[in-house]
Amino acid sequence: MRADWIAVDWGTSNLRAWAMGADGSALAEASSGDGMAGLAREAFEGALLSLVGTWLGEDATTVIACGMVGSRQGWAEAPYRAVPCAPAGGAVRVETRDPRLAMHILPGLKQMDPPDVMRGEETQVAGFLACEPDFEGALCLPGTHSKWVEAAGGRVAAFRTVMTGEIFALLSKSSVLRHSVGATMGAGFEATVDEALAAPEAVPAHLFALRAGDLLSDVAPEDARARLSGLLIGAELAAMAGRWRGRPVALIGASGLAALYARALDVAGVSAHMADGTACTLDGLRAAHAEIAP
Amino acid sequence: MRADWIAVDWGTSNLRAWAMGADGSALAEASSGDGMAGLAREAFEGALLSLVGTWLGEDATTVIACGMVGSRQGWAEAPYRAVPCAPAGGAVRVETRDPRLAMHILPGLKQMDPPDVMRGEETQVAGFLACEPDFEGALCLPGTHSKWVEAAGGRVAAFRTVMTGEIFALLSKSSVLRHSVGATMGAGFEATVDEALAAPEAVPAHLFALRAGDLLSDVAPEDARARLSGLLIGAELAAMAGRWRGRPVALIGASGLAALYARALDVAGVSAHMADGTACTLDGLRAAHAEIAP
Incomplete structure (x- = not known):
């Protein structure tokens, strides 16, 4: 089975990937405990290959990852984008040793006053607003650190x-x-x-x-x-x-x-x-x- | 040097004792890390003797201790007294193997609604009110767990x-x-x-x-x-x-x-x-x- 592209959610403690079809459907899913916290910089590529290697063809496959993989301690830093802004965008292209990977990492969001940051949740917000483009109100993402997002006009106005x-x-x-x-x-x-x-x-x-x-x-x-x-x-x-x-x-x-x-x-x-x-x-x-x- | 009586502050992590003179002055002080948390029930007497043994005469010396030594996990349980009440009183006599010790442990205070407990701080409150018997107001005892005591008429009305x-x-x-x-x-x-x-x-x-x-x-x-x-x-x-x-x-x-x-x-x-x-x-x-x- 060959993926058209690969979607990756790479957090602090877990790595999760989906083989995506050309029609946008998820064809297969795989996950491991190779989270950002346990990997040295040079170990990210190998961790990804060991999870998705069988989905790759001979040509380069586009990989798009969100989450802590883009933090300063991650594979490559994808600098925060400042709100107010659209929740998605600004993917950073990351060079790989293996030519079969066309690797992209999505940045998180930052807010200067009051100071706040998120990394990974912005992609969930983008996904929600892609389905509900007219939503105006509060988005709550409960978790270890809950995020409260003020959404308006398809953009993130502010968050805490x-x-x-x-x-x-x-x-x-x-x-x-x-x-x-x-x-x-x-x-x-x-x-x-x-x-x-x-x-x-x-x-x-x-x-x-x-x-x-x-x-x-x-x-x-x-x-x-x-x-x-x-x-x-x-x-x-x-x-x-x-x-x-x-x-x-x-x-x-x-x-x-x-x-x-x-x-x-x-x-x-x-x-x-x-x-x-x-x-x-x-x-x-x-x-x-x-x-x-x- | 022989103590007229011995004052003891015995908390979770420390043991502190004073040799007291007949006039109520502190003649000597000693302390150790033998707190309640590190002692099995049968070890309390030995821990005390190793600290104050040299202050004892042939006859029994009165020892009065406050703090976690009187908890269920301590030397002997001194059951909580319920507020409203005077901050001190109700000492429990504890039997010892060494006849030179006339051991007493002071109880803590409890409040049923809202539920609350203290052990050790009630003795500080009693000491404060002994010096300031007309104080009516709030006593704050900052610490790992801060206590806020409502004092009136020399008694503890309530606490949190x-x-x-x-x-x-x-x-x-x-x-x-x-x-x-x-x-x-x-x-x-x-x-x-x-x-x-x-x-x-x-x-x-x-x-x-x-x-x-x-x-x-x-x-x-x-x-x-x-x-x-x-x-x-x-x-x-x-x-x-x-x-x-x-x-x-x-x-x-x-x-x-x-x-x-x-x-x-x-x-x-x-x-x-x-x-x-x-x-x-x-x-x-x-x-x-x-x-x-x-």
Whole structure:
């Protein structure tokens, strides 16, 4: 099987590639744990070849990659483009030793004030807006670092990053709360989101109560997890209220976490449009391909 | 040198003892790293004897200890007393193999709604109130877990714990911010406290900007540390505003962190009364001694 071109999502810890047909359909998919963080600069080409080598013909095949592969610590730096701008564009051509690769890396986006950066999510935003060109409102991409994008006229007007996922992991695994927070979600998520939205300034005072509640009255660890999640996601929504309140909201992401954000937004009276994260990534890479090799 | 009685502050990671004279003065001091966390139950007595053995006579010497030594994982559990109550009292007599020790452990305090606990700080509060019996207002004890105590009529009416110190350590050492946060404090602390007090709900959205500001415009790591500290302490003050706003405030603690909290309160227009943490601990243990061995 020979790919017409190859789409690549190359993040910090994973490498994922699709063999694309001339009609834009994904013919095959492959993935490995060869993320950016584990590779020295000279190892990227080999990691890619070992995953997609069988899809290559004798002539050069166009490869388009998004994600941390384009960071300063990646294969080759694809400098951030400044918002406001269209979410996709500015692919950087990277030289390879193997002539069968015509390698391109997509840049991330930067915002100078307040300072912010993204790398990889811009391609999902591009994919979403390629399908919904008239969308005007807030795009939320939940993750270790959630991204909140203000979209208008097919462009990214502004964005913010909130570290909720990373803070949740640190508090639930590495803080004193680890003794009281279980591995699965119990009850109380919605009620806690409501509490956090009503008084976001009080959230810092509610965290230790998850530990004390366990010591004093045996709160179930599953419920402590639901409450911790509700407090942190509720605080994130409160911080981003100016972006989503009274506006259309779309959630782009993997089902589990995006579904949790949808439940939280529902508490705030917002019914979010749901978009699959992988589908948006592929659509964004397709849009980049149409620009590079029309 | 023979102690009339022995005062002990026995925390999670440290053991500190004073040989006390009959007039209540501290004649000698000793400390070790034999904190509660590193000791099995049967090892506490030996750890204490190795530190204070030379201060003992042939008859039993009264020893009074506060802190995590009285937790379920400590030498012997001294069950929490429920607020509202006087900060000191309820010492638990602990049997020892060595007849020269008349060992007592002071209990911590608990609050059922909202759930909260403290162990060790109640003795500092007792010491402060022994010296300032008419104080009515907020006592703040900064630390890994800051305690905010509502004091009235010489009693603890209520209290809350805020995990600011632990969250600061996790974010500055274990999150993505570790790449951008330096080891010493630079400029911007007061301005960031002001920002957090004015819009505490926005604090979650400001954290990642410390990383992005470094990537995009080389913010000095010392200034990133000052801003992170200002954001988190500012958010803590905002969460506790109902306790300190328009009321007398006293800060009990070690000089560095308490001084930082004093600067933060100053931004909010509050001039806090400063009390030395060790002096308060000793005064609290003296008050407990007066009750146990009058």
